Amino acid sequence: xxxxxxxxxxxxxxxxxxxxxxxxxxxxxxxxxxxxxxxxxxxxxxxxxxxxxxxxxxxxxxxxxxxxxxxxxxxxxxxxxxxxxxxxxxxxxxxxxxxxxxxxxxxxxxxxxxxxxxxxxxxxxxxxxxxxxxxxxxxxxxxxxxxxxxxxxxxxxxxxxxxxxxxxxxxxxxxxxxxxxxxxxxxxxxxxxxxxxxxxxxxxxxxxxxxxxxxxxxxxxxxxxxxxxxxxxxxxxxxxxxxxxxxxxxxxxxxxxxxxxxxxxxxxxxxxxxxxxxxxxxxxxxxxxxxxxxxxxxxxxxxxxxxxxxxxxxxxxxxxxxxxxxxxxxxxxxxxxxxxxxxxxxxxxxxxxxxxxxxxxxxxxxxxxxxxxxxxxxxxxxxxxxxxxxxxxxxxxxxxxxxxxxxxxxxxxxxxxxxxxxxxxxxxxxxxxxxxxxxxxxxxxxxxxxxxxxxxxxxxxxxxxxxxxxxxxxxxxxxxxxxxxxxxxxxxxxxxxxxxxxxxxxxxxxxxxxxxxxxxxxxxxxxxxxxxxxxxxxxxxxxxxxxxxxxxxxxxxxxxxxxxxxxxxxxxxxxxxxxxxxxxxxxxxxxxxxxxxxxxxxxxxxxxxxxxxxxxxxxxxxxxxxxxxxxxxxxxxxxxxxxxxxxxxxxxxxxxxxxxxxxxxxxxxxxxxxxxxxxxxxxxxxxxx
Numbered sequence: 001x002x003x004x005x006x007x008x009x010x011x012x013x014x015x016x017x018x019x020x021x022x023x024x025x026x027x028x029x030x031x032x033x034x035x036x037x038x039x040x041x042x043x044x045x046x047x048x049x050x051x052x053x054x055x056x057x058x059x060x061x062x063x064x065x066x067x068x069x070x071x072x073x074x075x076x077x078x079x080x081x082x083x084x085x086x087x088x089x090x091x092x093x094x095x096x097x098x099x100x101x102x103x104x105x106x107x108x109x110x111x112x113x114x115x116x117x118x119x120x121x122x123x124x125x126x127x128x129x130x131x132x133x134x135x136x137x138x139x140x141x142x143x144x145x146x147x148x149x150x151x152x153x154x155x156x157x158x159x160x161x162x163x164x165x166x167x168x169x170x171x172x173x174x175x176x177x178x179x180x181x182x183x184x185x186x187x188x189x190x191x192x193x194x195x196x197x198x199x200x201x202x203x204x205x206x207x208x209x210x211x212x213x214x215x216x217x218x219x220x221x222x223x224x225x226x227x228x229x230x231x232x233x234x235x236x237x238x239x240x241x242x243x244x245x246x247x248x249x250x251x252x253x254x255x256x257x258x259x260x261x262x263x264x265x266x267x268x269x270x271x272x273x274x275x276x277x278x279x280x281x282x283x284x285x286x287x288x289x290x291x292x293x294x295x296x297x298x299x300x301x302x303x304x305x306x307x308x309x310x311x312x313x314x315x316x317x318x319x320x321x322x323x324x325x326x327x328x329x330x331x332x333x334x335x336x337x338x339x340x341x342x343x344x345x346x347x348x349x350x351x352x353x354x355x356x357x358x359x360x361x362x363x364x365x366x367x368x369x370x371x372x373x374x375x376x377x378x379x380x381x382x383x384x385x386x387x388x389x390x391x392x393x394x395x396x397x398x399x400x401x402x403x404x405x406x407x408x409x410x411x412x413x414x415x416x417x418x419x420x421x422x423x424x425x426x427x428x429x430x431x432x433x434x435x436x437x438x439x440x441x442x443x444x445x446x447x448x449x450x451x452x453x454x455x456x457x458x459x460x461x462x463x464x465x466x467x468x469x470x471x472x473x474x475x476x477x478x479x480x481x482x483x484x485x486x487x488x489x490x491x492x493x494x495x496x497x498x499x500x501x502x503x504x505x506x507x508x509x510x511x512x513x514x515x516x517x518x519x520x521x522x523x524x525x526x527x528x529x530x531x532x533x534x535x536x537x538x539x540x541x542x543x544x545x546x547x548x549x550x551x552x553x554x555x556x557x558x559x560x561x562x563x564x565x566x567x568x569x570x571x572x573x574x575x576x577x578x579x580x581x582x583x584x585x586x587x588x589x590x591x592x593x594x595x596x597x598x599x600x601x602x603x604x605x606x607x608x609x610x611x612x613x614x615x616x617x618x619x620x621x622x623x624x625x626x627x628x629x630x631x632x633x634x635x636x637x638x639x640x641x642x643x644x645x646x647x648x649x650x651x652x653x654x655x656x657x658x659x660x661x662x663x664x665x666x667x668x669x670x671x672x673x674x675x676x677x678x679x680x681x682x683x684x685x686x687x688x689x
Contacts, residue, residue: 005035006054006055006085008084009022009024009065009067009082009108012080012270014272016080019037020071021036021067022036022065023063023069024058025068033058036054065080092621098277103140105135105284108385109284113125113288116459123175124295126560127171127174128291130165132165132284136166137161138161138162138165153436160202163219166198170223171191172287174188176291176294180228182375187233194223202215224248231245239297243289246286247286247287247290247337249313250282254275254276256277256597263297268469295646303563323375334371335674336582336586337364338361338675339590339675339676342586345357346678367619373514377514378511380517380518386429388433388434389496389545390429392430392547393426394420398418400436401436401439401440401443401457405447405455409455414454416447416455416456417458418457421458421460421461421471425464427546428545429544429546437518438473438518441515446477446538450480451479455476456476457475458473464546467546468543468544469546470524471543472541474539479529479533482528486530490528491512491515491516499678503598522544525541526540527539527540528540529628531656560595565685569594572637574591574614574685575599575610575616575620576591576614576621577606577621578625579603579624583674584600587651588600590681590682601614603626604636608633611643617687619649620651620672621648622650623651623663630650638666648668649667649669649684650663652673669688672684
């Protein structure tokens with residue numbers, strides 16, 4: 001000691017976890033000063049923040065320092081440091097500023113990511129915030145807490161926050177690297193095992209404080225091992241995982257360097273714990289960068305996915321508009337062909353002429369069926385097909401199937417039978433059009449592939465509860481049948497039993513694929529049982545709600561209903577708004593044959609002009625017309641009090657979109673689809689006159 005004044009004794013290289021005692025002897029061996037500290041009930045804790053132990057003013061001279069250390073653990077050889085108080089104050093500043101700065105970084109990162117994770121509901125950010133706060137609690141306890149508050153056993157518990165932080169780190173890595181049970185089972189099991197082991201260590205540290213430091217060391221090894229294993233495993237997947245692996249590797253290198261140090265040669269009081277604290281802070285900052293990068297990347301991917309989705313939706317919308325327009329353009333002339341054939345059949349009595357006209361009509365209906373199959377498949381493939389909920393009865397569907405297929409079966413000399421279970425409730429709620437579409441496809445195929453024998457369709461009540469029923473349908477034929485290889489190709493797009501069947505019987509291979517998708521939308525399943533030469537049985541199940549008792553079931557048209565309805569049309573004054581000349585001829589011919597007075601407008605604007613000049617009992621309005629379409633013209637009618645009460649029936653060849661809803665929303669009263677069926681045409685028109 002070269003001058004008089006206070007002298008301070010402290011440790012370099014490492015902090016002391018335990019007790020220490022300083023004795024200072026003068027040249028004569030007399031005790032000149034004494035100081036003690038460490039983790040005791042009556043002394044402050046000098047773990048990281050350096051406070052030193054001051055001695056009273058000593059005269060200049062040479063002294064001998066004797067230090068006794070009672071510690072179960074320290075990282076390096078403790079080196080007592082003796083300096084005048086003024087020198088000591090300068091020597092401790094770098095270490096203390098480093099420690100406090102690191103605590104500030106921990107506090108800022110922890111608070112930011114905890115709030116951010118809760119706000120955005122992102123678990124990776126939330127667990128990262130918990131990991132940082134656990135470290136903050138540990139470092140704060142080691143740096144700031146006095147042992148006279150906690151006591152010797154309480155100070156041993158400073159490892160508990162670190163164990164909690166280690167558990168949060170496992171969760172952070174799990175969600176940061178998007179580990180999934182189905183894709184990364186061994187990593188999931190490793191995460192669960194690490195969490196369980198850390199929980200056991202935390203419990204052991206709480207019950208046995210003397211074990212806390214050892215538990216803390218094992219906990220660090222566990223979470224680092226899991227982090228490295230997860231990083232290495234996922235590094236091949238994306239750059240974010242590689243950045244994470246780099247951050248963990250930097251921390252491991254810094255930590256290994258700190259542990260391997262034996263002495264810090266510096267004029268300042270720096271300890272290996274400061275190096276460790278710096279390593280943890282560096283890791284926290286690097287992990288924050290990785291986390292930000294990952295979510296920025298996910299944000300860019302999400303934004304790109306939204307743009308791609310918008311482009312896809314725009315493309316699908318353009319595709320839907322194209323299909324709708326093509327549907328209109330293709331179905332319009334087909335409708336004219338079928339309509340003209342119906343008019344000719346209505347008037348022609350010569351058997352040979354009727355056969356020729358019926359062949360024309362059948363060819364037109366076959367072509368129309370192909371177009372409808374392609375359009376339906378396009379809607380299903382684009383996810384645009386929806387099921388309606390309409391009250392209906394199976395009797396109406398059976399009646400429609402009989403009318404549609406009876407003459408086809410008679411032409412081939414086969415029997416056609418329908419047997420529907422009387423236990424099925426008379427009124428159901430669902431989509432009868434799509435149910436009928438499936439049955440038409442199956443019954444049509446059965447008739448097509450059967451030369452002799454019979455085709456029988458059955459409907460059986462399988463299950464019923466308070467609000468719904470499950471109905472099983474079967475279509476059984478005595479046709480050509482199928483082998484196992486042919487059955488395997490059914491219900492797939494553009495596939496039939498084999499190419500020879502396609503050449504002989506025709507077809508697109510879409511009907512059964514569409515039927516399967518429709519049955520699935522009904523919540524059912526479809527299948528087939530068949531053997532070559534013994535016929536086939538196609539079956540499917542559907543679930544329908546039971547319609548309310550007050551709901552009226554649509555009545556099936558009685559035989560001759562179209563002829564009776566045609567008589568009601570006689571003398572009616574009807575306006576036909578239709579731009580296509582052939583469709584004008586078909587509609588005018590049907591109405592004129594029934595005795596109605598018809599006037600024709602080529603677009604919506606002409607129709608409105610005529611409506612203001614003359615009185616009409618009914619308007620038949622095509623939807624797609626030039627100048628002004630049918631929907632716009634109908635809306636104008638409903639806004640005009642003088643025209644608002646006139647019934648409007650929509651006519652359209654557009655098979656795409658929610659046409660019925662669009663027509664009703666515009667103010668139309670009913671809907672007739674092209675091509676017109678004479679009986680349905682007369683019944684619908686007569687119901688609004």
